[in-house]
Amino acid sequence: MSSATATPRRQDFKVLRSMPTRWNDNDHYGHVNNVVYYSYFDSAVNGYLIEATGVDTRELPAIGLVAETGCRYLKELSFPDRLEIGLRLEKLGTSSVIYQLAVFRSGDDEPAAIGRFVHVYVDREHRRPVNIPDVVRTALAKL
Amino acid sequence: MSSATATPRRQDFKVLRSMPTRWNDNDHYGHVNNVVYYSYFDSAVNGYLIEATGVDTRELPAIGLVAETGCRYLKELSFPDRLEIGLRLEKLGTSSVIYQLAVFRSGDDEPAAIGRFVHVYVDREHRRPVNIPDVVRTALAKL
């Protein structure tokens, strides 16, 4: 998330998932709390994977554990804003995948926040890294 | 919320607000946590009021404080279920309003949960009960 990187815009994301804010997303200062953006991110990633694979990815022998996340906050948001969460691949490896995420207020071209989300696939028993399941890899190829 | 009361169905609610679940709505048992239903409720109530009044009700001289809430859980829900939150008046008083709420999995006629939500209007400075603002009362009349 170097500041040298150009900030992506709406048209850079093929996948955008709608996400209404909730009343208690707002914190003491009357804006969406920094923590809540991460619930937008893991809802967007996992929601996309479940829909695009057509299977409940939580029940696969290999599950995606979150290894690292990050977010830069660019504009304030507030309930009842309606949001869209952009989702694209930053890097696809053998057992891990890095997503870039962006939060757009509905209709905006410029993001209110830019995120990063790293999934490492592990076998659900021993939690050791394994290959990304084929069904997930196929879904990732569409991003 | 007497168990003698007939459980309302979808057609009993003129107002239904869509609410996607989020990944972390699910708890250890793999279903939407009991706490989270209340975030559906206050998002539905406040979202309706802001839209139906056309004003930011949080900035009115009188604000609605939550005096009591309750929920009966009838069916399990799980991310990525898409929900609709039904909203209707149970009782309208001078300074307080009681909402009945219902959580429907999209397409279901029977609710997954039935809630109750009591707002008491107070002046924002001294937090003493005042009349429900006219603009809110007009919006409530449409429920």
Added chain:
Amino acid sequence: MSSATATPRRQDFKVLRSMPTRWNDNDHYGHVNNVVYYSYFDSAVNGYLIEATGVDTRELPAIGLVAETGCRYLKELSFPDRLEIGLRLEKLGTSSVIYQLAVFRSGDDEPAAIGRFVHVYVDREHRRPVNIPDVVRTALAKL
């Protein structure tokens, strides 16, 4: 939760569990959001059960599903308040238990909120009501 019932005080609770507030417990109005009280309640109930039984109650063949909850809000709370959650039995049945809960700001005798929390024990496979496990019943007897 009839308003005729006398509001319990601190000394009415043998079990009190400490609970610090979190920054994002506060909502737009700068006070702990009504939803969050329920996370105090299920943390207090489940935390007590795990400690008092000495087993991970989530792994028992019978698990407690939440059938009903409720809360009356009496005083406002705000981060960084330190809280104590009082816990006692309202009613103990064959397969269900009703807890009364109370939220105290540390040092206060009078509660900031009074709650109700109903657990129904079911077998984890078929989710049908079963007897409360003995180990849980023994822990409940100490409340």
Added chain:
Amino acid sequence: MSSATATPRRQDFKVLRSMPTRWNDNDHYGHVNNVVYYSYFDSAVNGYLIEATGVDTRELPAIGLVAETGCRYLKELSFPDRLEIGLRLEKLGTSSVIYQLAVFRSGDDEPAAIGRFVHVYVDREHRRPVNIPDVVRTALAKL
């Protein structure tokens, strides 16, 4: 958060703030959800500032807005783990401060997660960068 940086240990943090987990911190996989770590972070930062300054920092003319956050997840946590959140300065500027945070399971020397949290101070009216308030700067000097 380069992986080249040595992972800090418990003794590297002068300030450690206790943080019990909550039942619904756990997600579908039975471990603390990635989102929730950020609520530990902003509770630790803001809780420290309010205590160490002796004033309600939310009421100062300059408030800290969160510009960037990040977290690397190293070990799984689960309710009812009791945690300690370590807090130290990574960088102190004129109008911004970067905190390093670490999540320790009570008694552990090695962190379960390492975080980063950037506050930029702005005047509350126009939300433009201003100097870190003296009372905050004094508190930061103790970290």
